Amino acid sequence: MGTPMLSRFTFLERIVHWVVGGTFVVLLLTGLAFAYPPLFWLTTFLGGGAASRALHPQIGALFGVGIVFMFGLWVRDMFLDGRDRQWLGAIRHYAAHDHDKVPPAGKYNAGQKMFFWVQSILAVVFIATGLLLWFPESFGSGLFNTARLLHYTATLGGGLFLIVHVYLGIVAYPGTARGMIDGKVSPAWARHHHPRWSGERVDR
């Protein structure tokens, strides 16, 4: 009560995050329906198989625009430095919540930065192969089947990443999700999870 909150994400950042996140969840659900027949019933949420097939690429286009924008928004903060490499060396302690043994992180820890880069690579795969699957008549069938395999492989990676992302952001680290809702985090949260960033904030 009364503690001044730190501002972590701007309105624009939050909007872009949720455009990408929201579209990705819908794409994942309809995509799993197409990729794995026992989950075909997931197409029901968008009005059936034909509607899902029609909407999936259109939502995918929105996802593509969103993630390209997101890349431009955040890429400056995502390059790994020497301290990030130390952090990665101690990732076991991070996972075990041995807080004292983890080198202090800046605005983003090395895991978040790696997440950003892997997610960006997956996005390139999604968009390139997705365009192919959207307009199959423009390409040969060998290429089409390869695109399908790559698109599904990327889905598996993206799905696993989403599980980790949601778990860490909502369940494992209380107070994190609010940074993506109204953009605010508590000073205690910042000192604990991102000490070097909180230091920068206090200095200012």
Next chain:
Amino acid sequence: MPDTLSIKRISATPSALIPLASLRSGGPVYSKLVDISKCIGCKGCEVACKEWNDLKVEQTTNFGSFQSHKDLSSNTWLLMRFNEVEDGDDMNWMIKKDACLHCEEPGCLFACPAPGAIVQYQNGIVDFNQDNCIGCQYCVSGCPFDIPRFDKETKTVAKCNMCIDRVESGLEPACVKTCPTNAIEWGIKEDMLALADKKLDRLRERGYEHAAVYNPGGVGGTHMMYVVPHGDRLEDYSLPAHPTASPGQLRGLNVLQRVGSYLLGFGVISALVHFLAVGPDGPEESA
């Protein structure tokens, strides 16, 4: 003899990989046999196909060929292709009855993600059910013969259904019925294979030493077979020499489906176990 149309495989169900058998097997298994050496190029079969299946007529144009249409379409399920091949001073028509071959191992059905959009019957017919089709066109790239065609208006895919409604009533398909030279024959597949052997003997007597039956093993054999006079020149007939129903990518997809479902489940369970092991981290204050 009427056919009960017992089902063998349904797309995007377990039966796509392991065909339904036991109680449902044992009925007649049919095949067309197309003897290219007997085709006189009348295209009566094309007309019969359009008429029986009530398919829309498409405006044709003269593009310098004896062929009626340039390509198959969602409303043209049968096209007699007249490939012009030069043999010295002569020109040869390498005729191909271009329509679904009704593979024993149908690549379209294996590729289809929509349950019930493609059904294979015990009698050999592979039929598309447009009510269940979602228009993804995976079947188009799954087909080694480039047969299914997407309809931009209905957003579904269509192809020859072997006049399944006629076969069900004990009749032969419309193209067979109308062919004036019996270049297209219809019957039990074993009988058709025996007939094909006789035709091969006759063709060889006439000097076609490379005459062959086209019933490719890569798709488990087909339910429309060809007798080709020049069996050593399949590409001139636009017939793939080694078609396959399960290219490497589709086999990869099957593995990925199985591995992927376990991996995603494992991911969720891992997160739960992690939380039970170490709990939340960081200050829990709310401001």
